[in-house]
Amino acid sequence: MKTKLVWQCDDAGYLIGRAAAxxxxxEPGVFLIPFGAVATKPPxxxxxxxxxxxxxxxxxxxxxxxxxxxxxxxxxxxxFLKANxxxxxxxxx
Numbered sequence: 001m002k003t004k005l006v007w008q009c010d011d012a013g014y015l016i017g018r019a020a021a022x023x024x025x026x027e028p029g030v031f032l033i034p035f036g037a038v039a040t041k042p043p044x045x046x047x048x049x050x051x052x053x054x055x056x057x058x059x060x061x062x063x064x065x066x067x068x069x070x071x072x073x074x075x076x077x078x079x080f081l082k083a084n085x086x087x088x089x090x091x092x093x
Contacts, residue, residue: 006037009052014065015042015052020037 002023010016021031033039042052042059053062071079071084081088 002031004031004039005041006031006033006039007041008034008037009054010036013054014062015059051069 003020003068006019007015007022007074008017008019018064019034021037024030024032031039038054040059046052049064050061051064053060058089081091
């Protein structure tokens with residue numbers, strides 16, 4: 001099966017990496033592009049203060065979004081246990 005390189009975007013259109021599009025088993029020469037991915041390669045590299053965003057069918061250079069500070073491990077554990085009450089119940093035994 002053939003594959004084609006595509007560029008994966010998040011829900012807001014920001015480039016998050018590369019992905020592979022597999023060739024359709026029913027239509028040779030047609031590639032199944034993953035949701036949120038585009039077949040158009042970004043034109044060039046950017047500085048650390050910029051990133052690519054897919055808008056209106058084209059790549060746009062935008063200012064880089066600030067990287068959120070990671071939450072402390074205790075908060076991540078509390079969030080996990082809140083989202084998974086079955087695990088909390090097992091730990092309470």
